[in-house]
Amino acid sequence: MASVNEIEQQQPLVSVITPTYNRPDYLKDALSSATRQTYQNIEIIVSDNCSLENPQAIVESFNDSRIRFSRNETNLGMLANTLKAFKMARGKYIACLLDDDMWEPDFLEKLVPPLEANPHVILAFCDHYIMDADGKIDTLGTETNSTFYKRTALQEGIYQPFCHLALVDSAVSTATAAVIRRDAIAWDTIPSEVGGSWDMYLNYLCCRSGAGAYYYPAKLTRYRSHENTDTNQSGSRNYQAKISKAKANIFCYEQFMADENLQELRSHFQQEWRQISTTLGIGLLRAKQPKQARPYFVRSLQKKISLRALIALLLSFTPLPIASRF
Known part of the structure; x- marks a missing residue:
């Protein structure tokens, strides 16, 4: 029987990327879910973005030599900290484990072999659970999420090309439930403008490579939904987060629309661009910046009449206390 060391030598190294900030x-x-992986040959890169409470003691409590810890002297911003961790990776494959998510023990065991068996596949991905702030699985939320992102009926196998799957259906979650060939991505070329939408842009880079994606039809990770997630913060409760997220999304969709290889999807990207332009304008209204908001409503309406954009534009001419409540 092969020893643990012999098994690890036979397995390619997988880099687990965990950027963290103020979530001890x-x-x-x-980290518990990463260290419990049945796939053993991993390195876990924890990049702390100058948290108020240094999490080094938490990392050291695992007493696991596979964990590499780095702490920034100042807060670099979410994207810069995440890219820093990606660039520290040494593995053949790379997988993102955000500091508030978790993996099932066999996540890597299930997703690495399809990549090893298919050199023309750039990433392998799966479905995932939704859990609440306390870690309890939300059954209804999970199934709603799987259905909305078109994973419920998705068959196991290789999809090539997978542009529609990743950029229209958004079925591929590179930040939550995917393993990627590290060398297939030029990490230094990811622009700062992608901000919190870096996973969407990463999907784009993987798609434009021309390689395929492998889908494994099981829920092998857990996405934690809580009030401080980027998704919830960019909703109605935080207009600054809403503005930042919308600007990042607009940048991404403008890149997609300009790509000659994605012209068959251009109408979808244009529709998303219009909706997000309106969303950005609404965020600016809430920030009491009606003059800055109007151009986004106008350019949205120039492409197609939208009741939402039209009402928002009219509200931008009303007194600030009224407009900022929209």
């Missing part, structure tokens, strides 16, 4: 309890859960 969640971080401990995330």
Whole structure:
């Protein structure tokens, strides 16, 4: 029987990327799920973005030599910290484990072999659970999420090309439930403008490579939904987060629309661009910047009449206390 060291030598190294900031309890859960992987040959890169409470003690409590810890002297911003961790990776494959998410023990065991068996596949991905702030699985939320992102009926196998799957259906979650060939991505070329939409842009880079994607039809990770997630913050509760997220999305869709290889999807990208332009304008209204908001409503309406954009534009001419409540 092969020893653990012999098994690890036969397995390609996988780099687990965990950027973190001010989530010590969640971080401990995330790292526990990484260290419990049945796939053993991994390195876990924890990049702390100058948290108020240094999580080094939490990392050291695992007493696991596979964990590499780095702490920024100042806060670099979410994207810069994440890319820093990606660039520290040494593995043949790379997978992102955000500090508030978790993996099932066989996540890597299930997704690495399809990549090893198919050199023309750039990433392998799966479905995932939705859990609440306390770590309890939300059954209804999970199934709603799987259905909305078209994974419910998706068959196991290789999809090539997978542009529609990744950029229209958004079925591929590179930040939550995917393993990627590290050398297939030029990490230094990811522009700062992608901001919190870096996973969407990463999907784009993987698609434009011309390689395929492998889908494994099982829920092998857990996405934690809580009030401080980027998705929830960019909703109605935080207009600054809403503005930042919308600007990042607009940048991404403008890149997609300009790509000659994606012209068959251009109408979808244009529709998303219009909706997000309106969303950005609404965020600016809430920030009490009606003059800055109007051009986004106008350019959205120039492409297609939208009741939402039209009402927002009219509200931008009303007194600020009224407009900022939209």
